[in-house]
Amino acid sequence: MKIELRIALRYIITKRSFHFISVITILSLIGITVGVAALISVLSIFNGFQNLTKAQFIGFDPHLRIVPEKGAWIDADEKLIEKIRSMPETKQVTKTIGGRIVGINDKELQVFSLVSIPKEDLDFLEGVRKTTIFGNFSIQTSSGFPAMVMGNALADRLRVLPGDTIKLVSPKMIEQSVVGFQRQREVRAVVTGIFNSNIKDYDIMYGFASDTLGKLLLNPKIGHYSTIDIKLHKIENLEYVKSNLHTLTAGISNIKIQSWQDLNPDLFNIMRFERFATFSILSIIIVLAVFNVLVSLSMTVVEKRQDIGILKALGAGRSMIRNIFLWEGIIIGIVSTTIGTALGLFLTWGQINFKWFRIDASKFIIDAIPVAVSTSDVVIVALFSLFLTSIATIYPAFRASSTEVIEAIRTG
Template sequence: MIWQFALRYFRARKSTSAINIIAWVSVGAIAVGTAALITVLSVFNGFTGLVKSLYSSFYPTLKVVPVTGKTILFTPEQLKAVSQTRGVANLSASIEEKAVLRNGNEQTIAVLKGVDSAFSHVAGVQDKVIRGAYDISHEQGYQAVVGLGIESALGVDVEHSSVPVNVYMPKRDEAGFSAGLPEQAVNSGTIYPAGTFAIQQEFDSKYVLVDISFLRNLLDMQPGEVTSLEISLLPGFSEKKTKRALQELLGENVKVQTRVEQNATIYNVMQTEKWVVYVFLSFILVIAAFNMIGSLSMLVIEKQKDITILKAMGGRNSLIQRIFLTEGLIIAGAGSVIGFSLAITICLLQQHFGLIKLGGGSFLIDAFPVEMHYEDFILVSVTILVIGILASWYPAQRAARQEITLKAT
């Protein structure tokens, strides 16, 4: 009965057209706010997905690093146990260290990342090579794959030249420095750039990939000594469960990081920005709530006779209150349905046709990326429900408190 009364009040013509206008303005404001929230949150999801795809080209699904210090020594038994852990698909050992690279008169500082043959199975750098080839072999000299920024800084030509690049790296002990002999404190080697990768500036201007044996020899490291273990998972296995199993296996001297934890700063910033935008755009719905209050208050005045009759027939105050609360929820629900439909249409058009372009001539994507997540629809639905109830509460209370005024005839 409550829904029947509320739907009738919503659809029926009022004695004053202003009440209808204000009600539909409320519906329109909620629809606009809903569409704006879903669309903007979907754009943030798109950018987050884009960043994750870029980072997945360089960072593994799980990464094992030492809690203290730069390196950690793994025994063959430990490595075998890690590779046999449930969910682990591939295991790659790596060593990272800063070095000075020099090509003729050009030089730059870069991070050398020594990787083994399994690295191409835990990351996707080989798919981002834009010139030359992904080659870190060392049969005829140590080959290297350099970032686009490093290639530009050194002035190398990976396709038409085999000019060696000199690598200078400080020794791990301080004997040379303490003796006042800088030349004895530096190890040097030679690499031959064979390919260039382009992911994004953070990687392109920082990293050079070489075979892990090159760095192990240059740094006089023991077999099994690494800066990290990089792991990919079998399809369908949970990151959290595998992480927990590896942490229990390897103990407290290491920490196992997911891809999000490896890049916690950027992900936290993106999530914070998303929540800030959600809060600000929710004010559109708050403004719509004021329209609802006005619309329902005028409706209460319009339906004074109906309220009096219902109370005279034994209707309790709670019944009257629920009728007008339901009326407010119908207004909010109608606006949300229209808003969801509008947002889905906009997002689908953007996904298929890229109507809104990105400026600056980005080499990655031309249009704003969009990803719709059901969690956003739930969040916005709950937000609308709360705002609808709060906006309807005062008019509903006012209607329930209205006194019976029957006139004698």
Template sequence: MIWQFALRYFRARKSTSAINIIAWVSVGAIAVGTAALITVLSVFNGFTGLVKSLYSSFYPTLKVAPATGKTIILTASQLKEIAAIPGVAHYSQSIEEKAVLRFGNEQTIAVLKGVDTAFRSVAGLQDKIVRGRFDLSHENGYQAIFGMGIETALGVDVEHSLVPVNVYMPKRDANSNLNAALPEQALNTGVIYPVGTFAIQQEFDSKYILTDISFLRNLLNMSPGEMSSLELSVKPGYSEKKVKRKVQELLGDTVKVLTRVEQNATIYNVMQTEKWVVYVFLSFILVIAAFNMIGSLSMLVIEKQKDITILKAMGSRNSLVQRIFLTEGLIIAGTGSVIGFSLAITICLLQQHFGLVKLGGGSFLIDAFPVEMHLDDFILVSVTILVIGVLASWYPAKRAASQEIALKAT
């Protein structure tokens, strides 16, 4: 009965057309606010997904790193146990160390990342090669793949040059560094042959060089089971958190297991913070719509004074009258939200398929704003509209419920 009354009040023409106008203005404001929230949140989701796809080319799904220090040591039996964990698809050993590179008269500082042959299975860097080839074999000398920024800084021609790049890396023995008579004696030296160039984004392109792990292991005099990290890929359908927990339980507190988000916590936290700030500011559109709802429902209470009096005279409690007008407010909010959701879905689908809104400049990886719709955003906006709708309807409904019976004798 409550919904019947509320729907009738919503659909019926009022004696004063201003009440209808204000009600539909409230519906329109909620629709615009809802569409704006869903669209903007979907754009943030799109950029987050884009960043994740870029990072997945270089960072693994899970990374086992030392809890303290720079290296960990894993035995062959431990590696077999890790491979046997349900959900672990592949693992790759990795060593990272800063080095000075010299090519001709040019020199720069970079991070050398030594990987084994399984690296292809835990990351997708081979799909980001823009020049040369992805080849880390070392039959005729250790080969390397340069980030585009480092290639430019050194002036290396990865496709035609056969001249190696000199690598200088501090020795691990601190005493030998202090007692060395000449600076060169404190450094390990080696050569790598550039054969390819990758391009992901500036953070990687100007920092990393990939080579075979045995090059760094020999250069740094590391034992066979010693590494900077162990990188893991997870089989489809398995939970990253569950696999992470099992790996952590197996290896203990001497290591820390990081997901891809935890490996890049700063940038993901910044993006999430920006998304929440935008959500808060755009929610003010719904707050403005709430004031329209208060006005519309207050005028409806005045118009329906006779109906309220009759209901109370027939024995209806104040709570029933209050629920009728609360429901009326929810109908206004619900109608606006449905229209807003439909509008937002239409806009997002058009953007996904046709790229209507372009990114200016022409220097981006994509031409148009990326859009990804997430169910969580629809639930969040729905709850927001529900809360605002209830709060906006509370005062007019309370006022209707407290109205005194005023029947006139005929």
């Protein structure tokens, strides 16, 4: 063991003459430990909620969506769709016909977004099927009559239950009846199921049906669709596939490629801001503790002036003296960061396995606070703590190394 390290350890462990310094050192250790543990725990909770939100949205939104840059329709070339299907990362591809529709039930009226897909691509709506709480997940009745599944908030607004028939009217139908002074056209559909996604905008604004109903209501040109929706085998390949799609569609005009995050930008911007704000606020705990390290080391330099003078008289150079106090601060940082990291990981492990912090499952979709540990978060927090502690040692270390031998021995 280097002599600098041995002396640094001795200064930390055996501080007898100036007990106030020991108190500050202990407070520094506790502060850094608590700060690191809090950061790891809170960031893991953010990760848990983000993963929960991600799972909810991915159940309804595609991983990637090709939409028109202008207007309501894109010309879905079958060759393009086949090329997308042939990509090894692609799991499912479907074409949708959708738009704003007016739903009418007796005196109740509500505008919502209809999404219709081919019957053979029904598996694409697996997230809707899993969250269907009333009735059946079916977009066509056994007799072939148009059917649809809608969100529970939308069903509540229209006051419908599974088995009820509602009238559907598109903006184009309303325009034709007004301009041509004709009787209002409408399409009737049976509500076969009601889903509850626990996503407010989806539950009140979305209904799902077959493309047969979509064509009846919106009357697109042959080969024209609202979107091309894509699901991948692994969501980790999203950016790679998105880049390939840009290359694949380079010569096609009026299309835009969006990821599932692009479809919900406000939500994820808020989540990123909250995460950054929380990290910044909790980092103050570590910063204050690190300031105590600086104070503790500065006071140690004052206390050990005679020792420094004797070491210099015996031949110790400036670098050796400087390294003693650098090591002292670094040891405090390593010990407190290690304990804090272990404590943070223990708390997250306990929450994952034993659900120590529970919430009311009757009011929420989960029964405990969700937690997900990210290795990168743990590493960043640990390095951040060590970096700040190392910075705090620089001034006291250089101050100690600049101590004059004669003055130190005389005044010590």
